[in-house]
Amino acid sequence: MSEQLGPRPAARQAGAGRAQRVTMADVAAKAGVSRTLVSLILRDQPGAGAATRDRVLRAADELGYRPDSAAQMLARGRSRTLGVMLDLDQPFHAEMVKAVYPIAERLGYDVLLSAVAPGRDERRALGALLGHRCEALVLLGSDADARLLASLAESAPTVVVGRKAGAPGVDSVRTAETKGVRQAVDHLVELGHRRIVHIDGGKGPGSSDRRSAYRAAMRRRGLAEEVRVIPGAHDEDAGIAAGTLLLGEESPPTAVLAANDRCALGLMHALRGGRVEVPGEVSVVGYDDSHLSHLSHINLTTVRQDTESIAEQAVRCAVERLEHAALPGRDVALDPKLIVRATTAPPRRNLLIEASTN
Amino acid sequence: MSEQLGPRPAARQAGAGRAQRVTMADVAAKAGVSRTLVSLILRDQPGAGAATRDRVLRAADELGYRPDSAAQMLARGRSRTLGVMLDLDQPFHAEMVKAVYPIAERLGYDVLLSAVAPGRDERRALGALLGHRCEALVLLGSDADARLLASLAESAPTVVVGRKAGAPGVDSVRTAETKGVRQAVDHLVELGHRRIVHIDGGKGPGSSDRRSAYRAAMRRRGLAEEVRVIPGAHDEDAGIAAGTLLLGEESPPTAVLAANDRCALGLMHALRGGRVEVPGEVSVVGYDDSHLSHLSHINLTTVRQDTESIAEQAVRCAVERLEHAALPGRDVALDPKLIVRATTAPPRRNLLIEASTN
DNA sequence: GTTCATGATGAGAACGGTCTCTCGCTCCAT
DNA sequence: ATGGAGCGAGAGACCGTTCTCATCATGAAC
CATH class of the missing domain: 3.40.50.2300 (Response regulator)
Structure with missing residues (x-):
């Protein structure tokens, strides 16, 4: 074990040699304002003078400040993060993820990926997402039974892609x-x-x-x-x-x-x-x-699933359910297109x- | 209890209709002990009686308690999370990720995935990982130049897989x-x-x-x-x-x-x-x-890169550098094997x- | 010249955990 | 008895944000 002199020496020493994380307090100090104001400005909210705003932004930039999303989540009560479960071996999933990124971003959501793998079943993959406070889950090609889905839906809006959900309160988006x-x-x-x-x-x-x-x-x-x-x-x-x-x-x-x-x-x-x-x-x-x-x-020659739209609908479903709580479970079916x-x-x-x- | 005329009603209402997150305080209340003790027990640390331990574990289970990793990160000062950047189109990356999961878990680390995609370059993918407080980064098949790598290495131990790093303080693991x-x-x-x-x-x-x-x-x-x-x-x-x-x-x-x-x-x-x-x-x-x-x-007939070992070495490099700060940059080359x-x-x-x- | 919006700023309480410290007890050698 | 160890338990600070609310100028309105 480590000799205990200071407070939490272990934690401190773990990052030893490495630059301490730059916090809002550092930025505030450098700009000569309060934390509150820095927070305000960084979130682009009204209520700060133009001059102060500039000064703070420059300070943040110079210090290489990067908001700590853990702290943000905690403080906000919301993470604005979407969890996507996928199978790395399915090219279709890769396409979906690529389409999900920009859409989520546009809506102001972050995306976290969790893969199923041998020795890591859906339950675990989803647990990881939930543990990281994803507010909504998008399951690509899930095998989960109705019971699991239903229990998931209790902790976060859940959207299943590629099949009917078969559980109440769970949306699904798929190809017709x-x-x-x-x-x-x-x-x-x-x-x-x-x-x-x-x-x-x-x-x-x-x-x-x-x-x-x-x-x-x-x-x-x-x-x-x-x-x-x-x-x-x-x-x-x-x-x-x-x-x-x-x-x-x-x-x-x-x-x-x-x-x-x-x-x-x-x-x-x-x-x-x-x-x-x-x-x-x-x-x-x-x-x-x-x-x-x-x-x-x-x-x-193949049938193209409209990845773009599927992704869009899936994200939209998740976000809407997030904002308007208990909507009835939707089942969106999108038209595919034959590519000759x-x-x-x-x-x-x-x-x-x-x-x-x- | 918080029946008071709401501080932060917005946050409360955001999750409206959805079950409130179960916190440690809830578990503590149900088991009739303090938060501290619950924390202790859930982390499997010594210092609690067997009877109490049982009671707390049962309470946690019944309530469906799930630790909030955001809060954990914040409190610990460490996230114990590894960030992996990958390209979803590369089957080899998929193999790597599958191998990384169990190894990281064994070492007590969580894994976060971030993909490069059109409109989402390495810089962004990595930014996301860093923002989620990954303590170390594993880059699969990165194109990043030495400058970017070097600047990354300043904020977190960085391991490049599949090529020489070419930047000081950055480890690399690859096939000989x-x-x-x-x-x-x-x-x-x-x-x-x-x-x-x-x-x-x-x-x-x-x-x-x-x-x-x-x-x-x-x-x-x-x-x-x-x-x-x-x-x-x-x-x-x-x-x-x-x-x-x-x-x-x-x-x-x-x-x-x-x-x-x-x-x-x-x-x-x-x-x-x-x-x-x-x-x-x-x-x-x-x-x-x-x-x-x-x-x-x-x-x-092909040359097998030993995914298992590459993953193991990559994770190990990252973790060791995490614990012993400034080691010199290593370049691990693993023997491949011809599969006839x-x-x-x-x-x-x-x-x-x-x-x-x- | 006093009163009031108004806009800029700061103080301080959450958020859900972890961690150090202290406290009260029991047990045992002095 | 007396004084520690040793152990189970709890108090309270702290992590880096966000958010509410209070404060403080400033200038317009009376």
Whole structure:
């Protein structure tokens, strides 16, 4: 242990050698005014003379003053901080976060990130956010059950992105899966495809919606008997597995609607490995328009979720609920947009079969 | 109790409708002890009777008490929080963060994430971390110049991951590029390759080291006249460009050492698109061992940076500097390991030429 | 010349914790 | 008895802000 001479020697010595944090008091002293006034001026509030204002601002700048958000939070009773929980492995989450930053900033909120990781489940990730006094939570692709969500909502406004919340008092923002899927199916049908299968996303967020939307869209086009769902997931391996499965079939589909872009990529890889051309022999549609799909060598036709708007709505929901307490739980569904690139084309009859029996 | 005619009604009403935050005072009241004791017990310090301890813990649990880290920071003078700056688009960063979490936790540190994004440069990302009172900073793949690093280091211990820091008082942790590259080259040479090119990472972190390491390794194997570096970058497009270039050549290399996995992927895609088999006609080695390379359909031979150890060292550096103030700047270089998978094999003479003129 | 808004400034109490100190007790050697 | 140790518990200062309220000039209005 440390010898105890002065008050809290440990704390002092921890930062030893390092410049002490510059506080408002230092600025006040340097400018020759009171702390109160410094606070006022730094927060850009009226009530200080122009000359004083200048002097204080200059002093703050020279000292390299940086407000201590811990103290601010404590004093304000509000942190003006939004917590975002995400999965670092999901490119879509990355896109969302990028979109959330500027929006939150515009509304005067700070953003804190907390990732789920092996050994760090949602509960912990969220606990960290709450501990850091986030006033509202945005959950990207959460698996949380209704009970957890409900209990969260008791301590902070909670918005779930990408799926229905299923808990009272919790907002959700997501893509209108029905429309996205329908656009994709319509596109394929108009190209001349009939045998269109769907690789689903298993129990991932939004996938049950997409599944039923696919069925509905097919029925709507009179293709009820062609409906076929292959169980999958939101990663490359699922796509590979499905691709391998299809390669072995006698009369495989001419088009595939994948669970998401990663899944589509896996699928395409498997198909091309089996010498099946995309889109020559099989058309592939992804879902997400993640940065992967833009890449020139991939050039994936995909359904773009409007990240920008989703982020905007999510932040807005959180903030509104923060300000007007108990609103009813909202469920915002945004229109997605089909981005046609190079992986879809009219079907070429029988080529697939030929190729796969090479 | 505070039934008094409200000081700060604004603050109170901001959280209107929402349950008030449970504080230590509430727990203390419920357990019939003082705040001090509650604090003691919750921090797991000696000095409280077993019975009291139980009573307090139960009370805290029942009330759903959650320590307020803002207040803790303020009171402690220390935040015990590590700030990590990252780029959400880099899979390697994701791996790092996943590794950092448990290590930091073991050392009793909290982790805050701040991402760079369009419209949010390193300066801002770091400002956010500092504002939230991070005691130390870990920068993943930073572009920051020496001046910025030096000024950062004045306010908090700073560790740069993936490149040399180049600023005094700033630690760096990275892979011993020389060894990784040498292993890769040796592996290829032992398989029988001589014509081995390197696609470099442009001005990305670590790439100049890899470039010279490649030259050295080639010379060491007596292949000085085979040295060839193709300018590239750390993404798929660079790989494609290089691949396209090579496809057009008369006597292309039999093996390629890519800047990183993403680059390798692009390269492979381009090659396969040109009907060139990997590894049959060209062997490809990546760098990073990101989750992409594990995928069964990719199965990339790659140089694994030991994420685990890098994270450990980075956190350790930060913490040690935190505790022992002004140590000299360290530069830890960790041994990488070549992971041989399915994209490397002995060369087949002339096949590449045949294939590419098909 | 006294009274009053008005605008600039300062004093001091929160906020929710941590930490040092002191206090009252019991236990045991003198 | 007497005087410490040793331990459980509480008092109160403090961390760096924000916010309310009081104070103090200053000049316009009466």
